[in-house]
Structure formats: C-alpha cells, structure tokens
C-alpha cells in the first residue's frame with residue numbers, strides 16, 4: 001500500500017504497516033524520535049495500522065510546541081503519575097487521567113485525604129520512573145476480559161468505565177501499571193524531559209455531585225526543561241495578574257456569598273464599565289443599531305415557545321406567582337423577537353438591528369463560578385439582527401468588521417472559529433450549504449483567517465466564535481455570532497416580502513465583547529491592572545508636596561476635570577515619596593507633583609512607566625486629549 005507524506009511524495013509500505021513502520025521506512029532516527037501520527041489530520045497511535053492512500057504526518061520530539069505532540073506526552077505523563085501513586089498509596093483507586101490544555105490530571109480515590117505537601121514525594125517517584133525508563137505497550141481485549149481484570153485488581157471506577165466505553169477496548173501498560181485507555185501514547189518515556197505536579201483539587205466522579213468526591217492531581221510535562229521553566233514563569237505572571245486579586249487591590253469590585261456570582265461594582269470599577277458602555281453605545285450608533293429595552297421577567301409560556309423551558313430551565317431563576325410562573329431572562333433573544341413580532345413588518349425595514357445590554361441571570365452551579373469570568377449576573381453587549389436571506393452575508397461581514405475594530409482597540413489578537421452543521425441540525429442540507437457558505441464568504445471577504453470546527457454549530461444554525469489572545473498568550477472565548485433560522489419562526493416573527501407574501505426573517509445573535517463582567521475580568525489580567533489612559537479609573541493624581549500646596553493642587557485637579565479628565569488629589573497626609581509610591585501601585589497613568597517650584601505654567605509630570613517632564617497645564621491637557629480619544 002501507499003501513504004502520502006507531507007511533501008506529497010508517496011511511501012510504499014507492506015499491507016498492515018503501522019505508523020512506526022512508516023517512520024522506520026524513512027529512517028531509524030525518525031523512528032526513534034516519533035511520538036505520534038497524524039493520519040488524514042486525525043491523531044493516531046504509532047502502533048496502529050495505516051490505511052492505503054492516507055496522508056500521514058509523523059510528529060517527533062522536535063515538535064515541542066505542537067498541541068497534539070504535547071497532548072500525547074502529557075497523557076503518557078498522566079499514566080506515569082497513576083503508576084507512582086499506586087505504588088506509594090496502597091489501596092488507592094484510580095479513575096481517569098486525561099491530558100488538558102497546558103497539562104494533565106489524574107483523579108484518584110485515596111483511602112486517606114492527600115495533603116498538598118505530599119505532591120513533592122509523588123513527583124520524586126515520577127522522576128524516578130523517568131530515570132528508570134518506561135515503555136508503553138498497547139493491547140486490544142474483549143469487554144469481559146477487561147472487566148474481569150479490573151474487578152480482580154479492585155478498580156471499581158475502571159469497571160464502570162469499561163461498561164460505558166464504546167467501541168474497541170484497549171489497554172496501555174507501562175511498568176507495573178495497566179490502564180483502560182484509548183491512547184494514543186508515546187513509545188517510551190524518553191521524550192518526557194520535564195514533569196511537574198502543579199496542584200490538587202476535589203472533583204466528583206463523572207462531574208456529578210451525587211457521586212463520590214475524588215482527588216484530582218494536576219501536572220504538566222514538556223519536551224524540554226526550558227519549556228517547563230517558561231511555562232512556570234507564565235503561570236507566575238498569570239497569578240500576579242489574577243483579576244480576583246488585582247480587582248480587589250485596585251478597589252474595582254468584590255464578590256460576596258450574599259449573591260453568588262454577582263459582582264458588586266465599586267465606583268472605580270464602574271468607571272471602566274461606563275467607558276465600555278459608552279464605547280458600545282457610540283459604535284452601535286455608528287453602525288446602524290437601534291437601542292431597545294425589553295422586560296427582565298417573562299411568563300413561562302414565552303420560554304416554552306422559545307424552547308428554553310425544555311433545554312435551559314435548570315439554569316433559569318424562576319419566580320412563581322399565584323397562578324403563573326415567571327423567569328428572569330437568561331438571554332435577550334425571546335424579548336427582542338417578541339418586540340419584532342409585535343408589529344406588521346415589511347422587507348423595507350430590514351435589516352433591523354436591536355441592541356440591548358440588559359442584566360441577564362443564569363443559575364450556574366456554585367462550584368463553577370470564577371471571579372468575573374464565570375458569573376451568574378451576565379451583561380452582554382448583545383444584539384439581534386433581523387434580516388432576509390440575501391442580507392445574511394453583509395450583516396455577518398458587518399459583525400466581523402465591528403469585532404475586529406474592538407479587538408484592535410484593546411491590542412488583542414483575535415482568532416475566529418467557524419462551526420458548521422451538527423448531527424442534530426434542524427433544516428435541510430441545502431439550507432445549511434447556503435448559510436455556512438454565507439458565513440464563510442463573509443470571513444473571506446474580511447480577509448480573516450479562521451479555524452473550522454466541523455459539526456460544532458448550534459442545531460439552529462452555523463456560528464462564528466471569537467477568541468482573543470491576551471499578552472500572556474492565553475486564549476479566551478469572547479463573543480459569538482450565530483445565525484438562527486429556527487427561533488424567529490417559533491416566536492412568531494415574520495415580514496411582508498417584496499413578493500407580497502409572508503416570510504420568516506433570519507436572526508443573527510451576536511455579542512462581540514461577550515459580557516461586560518467577563519471582559520473586564522480579562523482586561524484586568526491582560527493589562528495587569530495598568531489600564532490604558534482612556535479606561536483608567538483615575539487618570540491623573542495631583543500630589544501637593546506639603547499642606548501649603550493643597551489649594552494649588554486642588555485648582556490643577558479641578559481644571560483637569562473641567563477638561564473632561566478624571567483627576568484627583570492625594571492629600572498631604574503622608575510623605576510625598578510614599579504617595580508617589582502608592583499612585584504607582586494603583587497604576588495611575590499620570591502623577592503631577594505640586595510644590596514651591598510648580599505653578600500652572602510649569603507642572604512636574606511623572607508618567608507611569610518612568611517618563612518625567614515639566615510642562616504647562618495647557619500643554620499637559622492638550623497631550624492628554626490625544627490619549628483620551
């Protein structure tokens with residue numbers, strides 16, 4: 001048989017040849033360094049047979065930052081962790097241990113609770129295994145054999161996994177540890193040059209709070225020690241920038257169990273919020289959106305019609321009344337569609353773009369809440385665009401253009417993902433060909449690179465998800481642009497077409513920043529609290545050197561405020577050095593020191609990051625005006 005190599009050349013192999021055989025046919029060095037095969041784009045264990053005509057790519061220990069190559073390395077490291085834990089803690093039961101973004105974990109049921117300090121000992125055992133060296137073998141066995149084997153080993157979680165696994169049951173063995181696992185795995189442990197256990201957490205078996213609580217050990221592994229060091233540095237930087245910590249230090253917001261997942265916004269946090277809200281309003285106006293306001297609570301009947309009652313009820317806060325049940329809205333769509341449906345519409349009104357940033361409530365499980373990035377009180381920069389079939393592409397293009405404008409403003413690199421028809425799609429293939437095509441041509445027209453997520457669309461239509469990369473290189477899901485051909489009809493939306501007959505409009509659901517809560521959380525980490533001038537809660541702090549300069553300092557601050565800037569005065573209650581230091585900690589963009597030598601003709605200005613200058617109030621204000629726009 002023949003397989004196709006990345007340079008399009010063909011490689012002839014014996015029938016039944018594996019990925020490893022293909023590597024050997026090319027060269028012994030490649031075979032030694034091979035870690036994984038990509039066959040027709042899908043990852044495959046080196047030990048598995050190839051098929052005639054497949055395009056293959058052999059990943060090696062040199063693909064140190066390839067996500068698939070890292071996955072296989074980390075998956076193998078997770079198995080080494082399980083081996084180590086079983087040796088050190090007799091009686092422990094193993095559950096599951098997958099690779100994840102940036103590392104891996106393994107869940108265990110320990111006879112005695114595990115303490116954080118013990119991770120060091122486990123890591124030492126893991127390193128001992130690496131030094132000794134391990135080889136992985138793969139075997140395919142029957143379900144009954146696998147069950148008998150894990151029953152005999154006293155591994156109830158594995159027995160349950162065998163029961164629910166689909167397809168061929170495979171086992172991977174290294175050292176004295178055999179795991180039920182689909183793979184793929186490394187050939188041996190040599191490529192694992194650095195491993196680190198990073199933390200402990202509780203996790204329910206199968207994520208179900210009615211099931212036993214297990215102990216999850218997190219770790220990570222790399223193809224080189226330098227890569228691990230870089231990763232740990234980034235983690236440390238991320239910890240320093242954690243918005244939950246920085247947000248409290250900068251007095252922006254706090255959270256309280258009195259209303260879980262619902263931030264209390266402090267005056268300084270509200271400044272940032274309002275700047276984003278102004279941006280949203282201004283840009284919506286420029287781009288032909290109409291602001292609307294729709295109710296916060298609706299009768300159950302509406303949610304039944306929209307389909308939320310069936311699919312989303314457990315996440316909705318309900319308000320029972322005497323003879324009706326209401327719900328606080330978890331999203332704006334049904335309200336906007338009710339508004340559209342309230343009048344007889346004509347094709348001449350389309351496209352109609354309704355925008356609203358209403359507070360939404362989603363009853364997320366308490367255990368999943370996280371600072372501002374996972375909340376129950378959600379305020380989306382939401383809009384719904386009602387349009388006809390032939391307007392879809394232009395409207396999607398408009399959304400993409402808007403998104404690119406916003407991400408540019410925050411110096412964030414945007415990544416776009418197109419998700420296409422899922423298995424449970426509604427509507428015909430022909431219809432999906434058209435809608436997917438419209439989204440694709442809008443992306444192409446805007447010249448955007450995008451990833452294709454085949455099969456990941458919503459059942460009612462394809463979508464484009466917007467991700468942003470922050471300064472630490474972390475990717476965040478932000479907004480989404482979704483085309484919907486189902487809900488509008490269910491909620492009675494229609495318009496009179498040019499052909500004098502009634503049509504159901506398409507609706508584009510789109511939120512570009514995502515939610516204000518989450519976006520501000522991400523901004524805090526992206527900027528490490530040092531917001532650009534236009535977003536900074538306090539833009540200028542004026543510091544009188546001594547009591548005698550208080551009046552002059554207040555006059556300067558007042559004039560800056562009259563120019564539309566946010567200036568305050570740091571009263572002379574402490575030494576000037578201490579107050580300069582505290583303005584730096586608050587990451588205020590400009591500090592004006594006002595003493596004997598200063599006047600409105602000559603101010604001593606210190607810029608965040610080190611610059612110093614002596615300039616008149618008028619010149620300073622003119623310079624600030626260029627930063628504010």
Ligand SMILES: [Zn+2]
Nearest residue numbers: 097179181183
């Ligand atoms: Zn595994």
Ligand SMILES: [Zn+2]
Nearest residue numbers: 331332333509
């Ligand atoms: Zn919507």
